[in-house]
Structure formats: structure tokens, C-alpha cells
Amino acid sequence: MIEVKQLTKRYGGTTAVKDLTFTVDPGQVTGFLGPNGSGKSTTLRMILGLHEPTSGTVTVEGRPFRSRPRGLRHVGSLLDAQEVHGGRSAVAHLSALARSNRIPRRRVDEVLERVGLAEVAGRRIGGFSLGMKQRLGIAAALLGDAPVLLFDEPLNGLDPEGVKWVRDLFRGLAAEGRTVFVSSHLMSEMEHTADQLIVIGRGELIAAESLEEFSARGTRQSVMVGTPDTEILRDLLAAEGAAVRADGRLLTVTGLSAARVGEIALVHRVPLHHLSTRSGSLEEAFMELTADSVQYLAGEPR
Amino acid sequence: MTMTAAHPRATEPRPRFSDLVAAEWIKLRSLRSTWLGYGATALAVIGFNVGTAYDTYHYWSEEDAGDRADFVRDGIPLQEAFTGNAATVMVLALGALGAMAVLGEYASGTIRTAFAAVPARRSVMAAKAVVVTAVTAVFGAFVAGVSFAATQAILDRRGLGVSLGDPGALRVVVASALLAPLCALVGLALGTVLRQTAATMIASVVVLLVLPVALTDGRHWSAVASHSTLYQAWNRLVSVAYHPLHYPWTIAGAWTVYAVWAVAAAVIAVAAVHRRDQ
Numbered sequence: 001m002i003e004v005k006q007l008t009k010r011y012g013g014t015t016a017v018k019d020l021t022f023t024v025d026p027g028q029v030t031g032f033l034g035p036n037g038s039g040k041s042t043t044l045r046m047i048l049g050l051h052e053p054t055s056g057t058v059t060v061e062g063r064p065f066r067s068r069p070r071g072l073r074h075v076g077s078l079l080d081a082q083e084v085h086g087g088r089s090a091v092a093h094l095s096a097l098a099r100s101n102r103i104p105r106r107r108v109d110e111v112l113e114r115v116g117l118a119e120v121a122g123r124r125i126g127g128f129s130l131g132m133k134q135r136l137g138i139a140a141a142l143l144g145d146a147p148v149l150l151f152d153e154p155l156n157g158l159d160p161e162g163v164k165w166v167r168d169l170f171r172g173l174a175a176e177g178r179t180v181f182v183s184s185h186l187m188s189e190m191e192h193t194a195d196q197l198i199v200i201g202r203g204e205l206i207a208a209e210s211l212e213e214f215s216a217r218g219t220r221q222s223v224m225v226g227t228p229d230t231e232i233l234r235d236l237l238a239a240e241g242a243a244v245r246a247d248g249r250l251l252t253v254t255g256l257s258a259a260r261v262g263e264i265a266l267v268h269r270v271p272l273h274h275l276s277t278r279s280g281s282l283e284e285a286f287m288e289l290t291a292d293s294v295q296y297l298a299g300e301p302r
Numbered sequence: 303m304t305m306t307a308a309h310p311r312a313t314e315p316r317p318r319f320s321d322l323v324a325a326e327w328i329k330l331r332s333l334r335s336t337w338l339g340y341g342a343t344a345l346a347v348i349g350f351n352v353g354t355a356y357d358t359y360h361y362w363s364e365e366d367a368g369d370r371a372d373f374v375r376d377g378i379p380l381q382e383a384f385t386g387n388a389a390t391v392m393v394l395a396l397g398a399l400g401a402m403a404v405l406g407e408y409a410s411g412t413i414r415t416a417f418a419a420v421p422a423r424r425s426v427m428a429a430k431a432v433v434v435t436a437v438t439a440v441f442g443a444f445v446a447g448v449s450f451a452a453t454q455a456i457l458d459r460r461g462l463g464v465s466l467g468d469p470g471a472l473r474v475v476v477a478s479a480l481l482a483p484l485c486a487l488v489g490l491a492l493g494t495v496l497r498q499t500a501a502t503m504i505a506s507v508v509v510l511l512v513l514p515v516a517l518t519d520g521r522h523w524s525a526v527a528s529h530s531t532l533y534q535a536w537n538r539l540v541s542v543a544y545h546p547l548h549y550p551w552t553i554a555g556a557w558t559v560y561a562v563w564a565v566a567a568a569v570i571a572v573a574a575v576h577r578r579d580q
Contacts, residue, residue: 052579087334099324
């Protein structure tokens with residue numbers, strides 16, 4: 001379990017994280033979502049004791065992580081897969097980490113086997129693809145068989161097969177009763193991975209709830225309706241207070257149910273060729289929620 | 303130990319400093335650049351010394367016994383056992399190699415992986431300092447020993463060589479050998495404080511070479527400052543026939559300078575990581 005309480009981090013005049021409070025529970029995968037620059041990595045670094053909070057506290061399994069003399073058996077982490085020394089082999093990289101925590105050498109072979117890098121164990125990391133580096137980073141996180149696991153953007157650079165493998169791995173780790181905390185800036189990555197979500201923007205908490213609750217809050221249902229008398233129906237629906245937008249040959253209606261649209265059409269004898277309900281995606285819900293807190297908008301003069 | 307998660311876990315073994323030393327040794331030896339760096343430096347340093355001795359051998363004409371005695375009495379065979387050029391090369395290279403032991407981690411970002419695996423950061427740095435000191439001490443002993451043996455063997459062909467038992471000979475070898483771990487520790491300390499490769503290299507050159515040369519013996523304060531640099535301490539220790547200029551200093555004083563630099567560099571390298579964000 002990870003407990004973050006009123007966590008604030010300022011670098012000079014910039015506030016990276018502001019009054020953040022949340023809990024990450026064991027036994028499930030918790031997604032940590034936010035646009036680029038929203039403070040996810042800073043928060044993860046504070047959880048790992050690498051950065052000192054300006055104020056507030058963060059504990060892992062009830063203790064500040066930095067108070068542990070050795071960390072791998074308490075928290076397994078992958079902060080940035082690119083942060084490896086290219087001149088070293090995968091097995092040397094993991095052996096040094098394992099040795100520092102008195103983890104037996106055979107565990108290195110086990111985790112390399114588990115992430116599918118056993119065959120390239122002796123090759124220099126410099127020649128690895130980003131996907132292979134992600135697997136190596138995950139192997140390092142698994143070394144200590146820790147009850148808490150942190151991953152910062154672990155899906156970057158993975159092929160579809162790799163993404164599926166990582167998802168299954170995370171679910172498996174959570175099912176074993178571990179705390180699995182995974183950051184991402186893409187909702188779509190979390191949609192099939194996380195049970196629980198922590199959403200932040202500009203360093204502040206936006207939402208901390210289950211995936212279902214999250215998708216319910218953002219989804220504005222819309223109705224797609226097709227008719228030869230497009231203009232007539234549009235005016236009729238608008239008169240009922242709906243927002244109507246022409247989408248090619250279809251109209252997208254928000255603010256009215258599909259049943260109500262059908263009734264209105266019937267009363268006014270407007271023929272319908274198509275009538276369906278469409279739910280907004282999680283991605284849309286996420287974008288809507290974080291719209292105010294996106295730091296680097298494309299095209300915005302800075 | 304209390305556990306919130308149901309996940310079963312083996313008990314944690316007691317943390318040992320020796321594991322950290324072993325881990326740092328794995329890191330150092332698993333890089334090809336380590337071996338290339340130390341190998342090239344050894345060749346260059348031994349090459350400078352042997353080359354100088356060979357010059358003396360080559361250009362030595364048939365002199366009388368008196369000249370030969372003067373040559374030995376003036377301490378020239380020992381000067382050629384470890385030359386100023388060789389020392390300069392070693393100081394530069396070892397400062398850089400010591401710094402790279404930590405800069406490699408800051409440049410690649412592996413320092414965060416290391417500190418997340420071992421939150422006791424000062425222990426990590428202490429282990430790093432131990433490994434760097436041990437490796438460079440062996441390196442220094444090898445380079446100074448081979449240089450002494452080779453140069454004296456060459457000079458001996460003209461009857462000019464001295465043995466390790468001769469006055470001051472052992473001191474020259476030991477002082478030259480120790481210069482390697484000292485400079486490596488200074489590099490490590492500078493790298494840990496500055497974290498940036500370019501800045502560290504510049505600082506290392508300034509501290510290890512520019513200051514000792516720029517500070518002259520002319521004024522008292524300048525002489526004191528100069529005598530407190532590593533390079534000048536080495537110079538004092540290997541000058542068998544010492545002719546004091548304005549402000550003389552003792553052998554014991556020079557050994558003290560060695561000791562102070564070693565302790566200060568190690569303390570800085572260990573302490574610098576404790577408070578700062580990584």
C-alpha cells in the first residue's frame with residue numbers, strides 16, 4: 001500500500017506537485033494518469049525517496065521508503081527504461097542490482113527468463129530496442145519479489161504483443177496481492193489494464209476512483225440519427241433543447257435520448273433511416289477532465 | 303515486519319556493506335571502457351618512464367666513474383623511475399577515470415535505479431569509493447612498480463640503476479603509486495558534487511594540474527597553497543636530492559597533504575548525495 005498525504009513539491013518557483021493526497025491499495029492495478037508534465041514522474045520519485053517533498057508525506061507499507069537500508073524486496077520500480085548504461089550486458093546490469101540487495105544470482109536468470117530476454121542476456125544493452133529495454137526494466141523491478149511495484153510509462157515502445165504481455169503480467173502481479181501502480185499519459189493504455197485510477201493535472205489531484213466510476217462521470221451519451229429531411233429534423237430537435245451537429249449524412253444529438261428523438265420524428269412524420277446511441281470513450285472523458293490542466297497545448301503560442 | 307498485502311514474502315536478510323562493494327565491483331568491471339581506460343593509461347605512464355630511461359641509456363657516452371657517481375647522487379635514476387610527464391598523464395587520466403565511476407551513472411540515469419534499489423545512498427557511495435580506491439591502488443602499484451623495475455633495468459646497462467633498497471627509492475615508488483587512488487578519489491568527489499561530465503573534467507584539471515603549477519613558491523601564501531596540492535606533494539616526495547627554494551617543507555608535511563586529500567575527497571563523495579534530490 002502506498003499512502004500519499006498532502007504532498008507538495010516545488011522546484012524554485014515552479015510547483016510540480018500540489019497538495020496531492022491519495023492511496024494505492026494492494027490487490028489491484030492502479031493507473032496513474034495525467035498529461036505530460038503533470039507531475040507523475042515527480043510523484044513517483046518522491047514515493048521512492050529520490051526527491052524530498054517540500055511538504056507532506058509519502059509512505060510505502062507504512063514507512064517512508066528512504067528509511068529502508070535496501071529497497072528491492074520492498075518496492076520494485078521501473079522509472080525510465082532508457083536509464084541504463086549501454087555498455088553493460090543485461091545480465092551484468094541485473095547482477096549488480098541483485099548483489100546490492102543480497103538477492104541470489106539465480107534470481108537474475110529467472111527474471112530474464114520471465115521477461116523473455118534470456119537469449120540476449122549477455123548482449124550489451126546499447127543495442128537493445130526500446131521494447132527490450134522496457135522488458136529489462138520490468139525484470140529489474142521483479143528482482144526482489146516486492147509487494148509494491150511502480151512503473152512509469154512501461155508500455156512506451158512495446159509492440160502489441162508486448163503490450164498484451166505487460167497487461168497480463170500486471171494483472172497477475174495484482175492477483176497475487178501486490179500493489180501495482182502504473183503511470184501513463186494515455187487513457188487508452190489504462191483502459192484494459194487498470195482497475196483503479198488516480199488522475200492528476202498540473203500537479204493536482206483530479207480524480208481518484210474506479211475505472212467504472214471514471215467512465216460514468218465523463219461519458220456524455222449522444223444519439224446518432226439519419227434522415228433524408230436533415231434540416232427539418234435538426235430544427236425540430238433544436239427546438240426541444242438538444243445540441244445538434246451535422247456529421248456527414250448523420251446528425252449527432254446530445255441532450256435527448258434516442259427514444260425521445262424517435263418520438264419527435266414520428267409526431268412530425270419525418271422518416272428515419274438510422275437511430276443509435278453512442279457512448280463517449282474513456283479517452284474523451286479523460287481529455288474533458290484534464291482539458292483545463294494540459295500544460296503544453298499544440299499550437300498555443302508560448 | 304508487518305505486511306498489509308496478503309502476498310507471502312521471504313524474510314529479508316540483514317543488509318551487508320560487503321554486498322554493496324561487490325555490486326560496485328560488478329558495475330566497474332562489466333564496462334569495457336574501464337579496462338580500456340586503465341590499460342591505455344598504464345601503457346602511457348610506463349611508456350613515458352621507460353622512454354626517458356632509454357634516452358639516458360642511448361645518449362650515455364663513455365664517462366668516467368665520477369660522472370656516474372654524480373648522476374646517482376643527484377637522484378636522477380629515481381627521477382627517471384617516475385617522471386614528471388608520467389605523473390601528469392596519470393593525474394589527468396585517473397582524475398577522469400575516478401569521476402567516470404559516478405558520472406557514468408548520472409549521465410545514464412542509472413544513479414536513480416541504484417538509489418531506488420539501495421535507499422542508503424551514503425553506503426552506496428562509500429562502497430563506490432572503496433572499489434575505486436582499491437582498483438586504482440592496485441593500478442598505481444602495478445604502474446609504479448613496473449616503471450621502477452623497467453627504468454632501473456635499462457639504466458643498469460650503463461651501471462646507473464638503483465635498487466628498491468637505496469635511500470628514497472621505496473618512497474618514490476609508494477608516493478607515485480598512491481597518486482593514482484588519490485586522484486581517482488578527487489575525481490569521484492568532483493563528479494558527485496558537479497554531476498556533469500564537462501564541468502567535472504574542467505574542475506578536475508584545474509584542481510589537480512593547473513593550481514599546482516600556477517601557484518608559485520615566490521610568496522609565502524602562494525607557497526603554502528602550492529604545497530597543499532597533490533601534485534606538489536608528490537613532487538616533494540619523489541625529490542630525493544631536495545634543494546629548498548624560499549619556503550622549504552618536510553617529507554612528513556607532504557605525506558600529510560596526501561592523507562588530508564584522501565579523507566576530504568572520500569567524505570565529500572559520500573556526503574554529497576545525502577540531501578540532494580537525485
